[in-house]
Amino acid sequence: xxxxxxxxxxxxxxxxxxxxxxxxxxxxxxxxxxxxxxxxxxxxxxxxxxxxxxxxxxxxxxxxxxxxxxxxxxxxxxxxxxxxxxxxxxxxxxxxxxxxxxxxxxxxxxxxxxx
Numbered sequence: 001x002x003x004x005x006x007x008x009x010x011x012x013x014x015x016x017x018x019x020x021x022x023x024x025x026x027x028x029x030x031x032x033x034x035x036x037x038x039x040x041x042x043x044x045x046x047x048x049x050x051x052x053x054x055x056x057x058x059x060x061x062x063x064x065x066x067x068x069x070x071x072x073x074x075x076x077x078x079x080x081x082x083x084x085x086x087x088x089x090x091x092x093x094x095x096x097x098x099x100x101x102x103x104x105x106x107x108x109x110x111x112x113x114x115x
Contacts, residue, residue, distance in 0.1 A: 021090055025075065031070070041090070042107045043107070056079075
């Protein structure tokens, strides 16, 4: 699943803890439930940039309606928590201005829990 940083204008996620971030998620290849845990962030070349406990905390897509998962094949906005704080590889990503993908993306991989 590709992830991007997207600015939030207004929602109940506007004030989030410093160990969490809201990201734009491109098309997922799987249904990923809230609470799912990842452990690796890689670049497009599969180079590992971050190893941490990364938990999917919340998902929305339209009108800030809460979802119980990232649905397969959907673009979504999702909130993630990082056990050791938001890494520089994520916070340094440029913000997107639209729902369209660009070349500034990373991958969440290495699930600690099976799908």
